[in-house]
Amino acid sequence: MTSALELSGISKSFDGFRAIAAADLEVRSGEVHALLGENGAGKSSLMNIVAGLYAPDEGSIRVQGRPVRIAGPLDARRLGIGMVHQHYKLVKSFSALENILLANPKGGFARGRAAIDTALARLADRIGFTVDLTKPVGALSIAEQQRVEILKMLVGGARLLILDEPTAVLTDMEAERLLALLRHLASEGAAVILVTHKLGDVMRHADRLTVMRNGKTIATASPGTLNAGELTKLVVGTTTTECAVPAQNVGGPVLSLTGVSSGGNGRRETLSDVTMRICSGEIYGLAGVGGNGQTELAEILMGVVTTASGRITLEDAVDITDATPKTRRARGLAVIPADRHSYGLAGELSIADNYAIGDVYSGKYGGVLRMKSSAAQTAAGAAVAAHDVQGVRSLAHKAALLSGGNAQKLVIAREFAGAPRVILAHSPSRGLDVRAAAAVHARLRAARDGGAGILLISEDLDEILLLADRIGVMSSGRLVAEFAAPADRQAVGEAMVSHG
Ligand SMILES: Nc1ncnc2c1ncn2[C@@H]1O[C@H](COP(=O)(O)OP(=O)(O)OP(=O)(O)O)[C@@H](O)[C@H]1O
Secondary structure, three states: OOEEEEEEEEEEEEOOEEEEEEEEEEEEOOOEEEEEEOOOOOHHHHHHHHOOOOOOOEEEEEEOOEEEOOOOHHHHHHOOEEEEOOOOOOOOOOEHHHHHHHHOHHHHHHHOHHHHHHHHHHHHHHHOOOOOOOOEHHHOOHHHHHHHHHHHHHHOOOOEEEEEOHHHHOOHHHHHHHHHHHHHHHHOOOEEEEEOOOHHHHHHHOOEEEEEEOOEEEEEEOHHHOOHHHHHHHHHOOOOOOOOOOOOOOOOEEEEEEEEEEOOOOOOOOOOOEEEEEEOOOEEEEEOOOOOOHHHHHHHHHOOOOEEEEEEEEHHHOEOOOOOHHHHHHOOEEEEOOOHHHHHOOOOOEHHHHHHHHHOOOOOOOOOOOOOHHHHHHHHHHHHHHOOOOOOOOOOOEHHHOOHHHHHHHHHHHHOOOOOOEEEEEOOOOOOOHHHHHHHHHHHHHHHHOOOEEEEEOOOHHHHHHHOOEEEEEEOOEEEEEEEOOOOHHHHHHHHHOOO
């Protein structure tokens, strides 16, 4: 196999912080190469260098054996390098086709619409997926948007494919399909770099792997030579084993939904007559295949989507059906949203402001217009340390500069600060390394044991089975089954797919 990419001695600093420290990486044509490492290890930054988004301070790059300088994304594309980022780079109001043309102006516009339509249809057929090319991208599911990104990359002629945590947003089935596609593309001669925290995916689908720690590439191996425990240790420095710990003191309902339906507003997932109770001292796990109403439910509970009918109450029958998000927060509802960039953080604001914003109306930091920044800074500094948010050189830095996993830790630090009574946790460990995920799970259990009621919405059935005291299953916008823990995995799985 020939080397598709060779990185030697690559370094990159941001404001004096060495995010990449003399990293080496060799990726071959025809292989799926996993890039692993704990949150903030430097994986995305290294790949952004290959994709031409960051310029390295030091080091050399060879593509197909030739030394190259990648001065920008256009250079990367010319060299056959394509990247699907953690946060898709799509224009939501444009159709999939328009997005693909936008990224490939020469190939697209020059050949005309009919030619590109035919080329896309042939490509989609070859790699076995369907996407409605005419719909605005914003109306497509996350998995469909990812397909648009993949098509965009392949239409551009990419032979070195980089996918940054592509399966984090996919259901098990979608992830398996994607990984099979990547294997197929590799068998056709492409080089695939898979940045991931999912060690199971690596064991099953990668030919080789490279591990990063603190900006350095510390090991390259083939998965066959390691067992799961050895791989975990290599990635996060420890072996972590988590076990289910049942609830001890379950009390009365702290969150009740009675006959809640949503209007739809042209959205795909509409809630239909959902009735459920979450009690103090329990974790209620809501399982389901993505796109079956979970996001609609979360947005209704956050107060950003209105209900068409039904009632939502908190403890002591306080009706919050039509309450604003601010009122809900004041009444003890904390939210860890699935989309941390839309709902969890204001990327342009500082880390300290993103932390303190949770208490802006309580007056803790001196009121909306006159925030006492020193008090906020002190509290944010303590929370960042307690939650092990790494990569914080200054609390004044924009939150958008945190690595994906560390951004999630910041959201969690803020949401847990006020000892909430009800916690809505939607895919809380998405994008977290195994050690950080275990820490989040421990915090959820501790909040439960302290008397909070937790609604855990997750498409990761393992996470639900590990944490939940009761399990509900959503399908087509309805709550179709409930199980007490310990639940039978197969029975839950069957309920997830049997009510379509
Ligand atoms: N543009 C930037 N400006 C300042 N710091 C940055 C920038 N991009 C990345 N960093 C920092 O570089 C470090 C490595 O981040 P990176 O996103 O590469 O990590 P990662 O391994 O991909 O983490 P995760 O698994 O959490 O996504 C982090 O400390 C991050 O805050």
